Amino acid sequence: MFSLEPQELIKQFPLFDQELASFISEEAETKTFNQGDVLMRPGQFFKYAMLVVRGRVKLFREGDEGEEFFMYYLEPGNACALSMLCMARSQSSSIMAVAVEETEVVMIPIQHMDNLMKNYPSWYHFVIETYRTRFEEVLNVIDQIAFKNMDQRLEWYLKRQADVLGPNLNLTHQQIANDINSSREVVSRLLKKLENNGTVVVERNNIHWKG
Amino acid sequence: MFSLEPQELIKQFPLFDQELASFISEEAETKTFNQGDVLMRPGQFFKYAMLVVRGRVKLFREGDEGEEFFMYYLEPGNACALSMLCMARSQSSSIMAVAVEETEVVMIPIQHMDNLMKNYPSWYHFVIETYRTRFEEVLNVIDQIAFKNMDQRLEWYLKRQADVLGPNLNLTHQQIANDINSSREVVSRLLKKLENNGTVVVERNNIHWKG
DNA sequence: AAAGTAGTGTGACAAAAATCACACTTTAAT
């Protein structure tokens, strides 16, 4: 654990002002997670608000039978909205957050929240903005699964992946199927259709998005 | 428009402390919406944070082709999470909020937010709690449509309705179909199955939940 | 009371998606 320079923080979080960055730099610690590490799991207490400064975190919902459903990525400059909903929780099935690469996270102990909210307006602007963004994101997910068919959902999924990871997606059909809660065969077939459209180029372990 | 006594507010919003309730009572206005009135529609600016003190508001998502998808109700003591995400927004398709009965809403002008956040800790606790609750709710919706079949989704839908509206649900099969984005015939058939299970009693314009 | 309308029931069929079976191909392991 080590802390981060205020200037570095502001670069990642442009909404922060000088005093806020200094405070966080002073009081928060930085932790590095390895690929595959779980940052957050269902039914967990939070002792920190988590800000991603490097790497990438994948958020997904887990079903009762262990199914997974991809929600969104947290990237540098993002905060984990749920980690800021500090109060206790212990629901049957909640959300999972896993580092998909080596990831550096600023951890702000929960006991500073009152102070931050009260004395650092740029903090609560950031919090509000974080919620808004995530809420929108989640609503878009609902649109997709409520209103769209698999082919459109797959396309939307790939597009989002490409927006974050770049056009070269190192994904197997099985992994995609897991993320959108479908099956490998269905994904294979739909990918073929997208390839015929010219939307993607399909290779082993790799989908090239041309959207 | 008229304002509300602090004591009345606290009764509805137990998280509010005395000073907060006084401030809101002073600065906010109360507005009454009739059944069917739209409180919020896609791509709208918000000038107020809205707190429901009487009645009921239905929140649902609209699809590109005008489909609807029920999300949740706001009841007395609830606030509209999205109305508090004040900043400008104009997304293609967003959320709809409609009064399902005569509904009284406390409208807090957006320009008081900074002050409220800064000087009334019980306000931001309330805001955080509002977000948390809605976020959870929306995640549960995702679970249902991502992982469950229509029969289970219908059952869950009816259960939620019954939790809010009581066991006697004045709904037609068509209305239910609209809310869960299915079709009337499917709903009819599944209701029959639920009736055989003893989960509901089906009558014209009325479903009696026995869960 | 007759006619109209909204709500419901049900069979037949179509479409979307999941599942099964198995062939084949590329990469990794021994």
Add this chain to the structure above:
DNA sequence: ATTAAAGTGTGATTTTTGTCACACTACTTT
């Protein structure tokens, strides 16, 4: 180099859900 493992392609079949057609019932309106 041979085997094993992981990834992909594809037809056949089943399940789930949506659609169409039409009958029927219970309320409303005149």
